[in-house]
Amino acid sequence: MADVKALTSRVDLTLAHTHTLTRDSDLSVITDPLSVSYSDTLATGTGTDQADLVYHDQVVATVAGSTTLDLSALSSDAFGDDIAFVTIKEIYIRSVSGSALVLGAAASNPLEGANTPFTAAGSTSTVPAAGVWFVYSPTAGYTVTDNSADQLKITYAAAATFNIVIVGTSA
Numbered sequence: 388m389a390d391v392k393a394l395t396s397r398v399d400l401t402l403a404h405t406h407t408l409t410r411d412s413d414l415s416v417i418t419d420p421l422s423v424s425y426s427d428t429l430a431t432g433t434g435t436d437q438a439d440l441v442y443h444d445q446v447v448a449t450v451a452g453s454t455t456l457d458l459s460a461l462s463s464d465a466f467g468d469d470i471a472f473v474t475i476k477e478i479y480i481r482s483v484s485g486s487a488l489v490l491g492a493a494a495s496n497p498l499e500g501a502n503t504p505f506t507a508a509g510s511t512s513t514v515p516a517a518g519v520w521f522v523y524s525p526t527a528g529y530t531v532t533d534n535s536a537d538q539l540k541i542t543y544a545a546a547a548t549f550n551i552v553i554v555g556t557s558a
Contacts, residue, residue, distance in 0.1 A: 392466065394439055396429040396477070396554050427525055429476060433556040435526045438476045440464070442553040445483070446541075453542040455493055458553070459533040474528030477554040478504065478539075480520045485547030488514040493538035502530040514549075528555060 405420045429438040442461050446454055461470040482488050491497065491504075491511040499505045504522045505512070514520040522529070531537050541549070 392439075392468075393431045394429075394441055394554075395431060396438055396441065397426070427523075429525060429554065433473075433558040437556065438554045439557050440470050440472060440555050442470050442472075443551065445548065445550050447548045448485070448543055449546050451486075451544050451546070453540055455538050455540045456551075456553075457496075457537055458498065458531045458539055458555075459537040471533075471557060472531045472537075472553070472555040473558055475504075475531060475553060475555040476525055476528045477523045477552070478521070478529075479550075479552040480514055480541070481550045482514050482516050482518050483548040483550060485516060485549075486543045486545040487516050487518070488520075488547065488549055489542040490514065490520060491540060493540035496535055496538045498529075498531065498536055498539045500530065500532070500536050502527065503536060504529055531555070 427436070429436055431437065431439055433439055442456075442464060448454070458472045458475065461472075464470050480488065480490065489511050490513070491499070492509050497505065497509075499508055499510065512520060541551075543549075
């Protein structure tokens with residue numbers, strides 16, 4: 388019997404903000420609560436609203452430098468299997484401690500193009516220290532092109548610790 392891995396991924400995003408407006412009146416206090424939320428589930432597979440690969444790691448860098456992930460040839464998942472993303476449905480990067488992180492602009496084969504998180508050549512995005520960067524594309528996903536657009540570079544100006552989770556498909 389063949390080994391079968393099943394991946395079910397649930398994404399929960401919640402933002403809650405409450406504020407109180409006070410008018411120049413003795414009788415009125417206006418409260419305008421705001422709550423925004425989103426929830427989605429990715430089933431096992433390689434199509435719309437599906438994923439079959441997950442990569443996660445905590446990177447601890449003791450000095451300034453960079454980490455470049457080859458998304459079409461990552462070393463292994465939790466089961467020791469090699470990971471080769473064809474599409475990315477989710478990228479979550481959290482700066483746990485240390486410096487800000489600069490994402491993008493790999494020296495070769497950068498993850499750039501019309502259907503990627505980095506649409507312009509050389510574009511980057513910054514995760515502030517203790518911040519979070521998250522992109523999610525459950526339908527088509529972001530395209531990973533082997534030997535062309537598959538390198539995600541993460542640069543840090545000082546020692547840094549960060550968590551990374553990437554969810555996507557193998558086909």
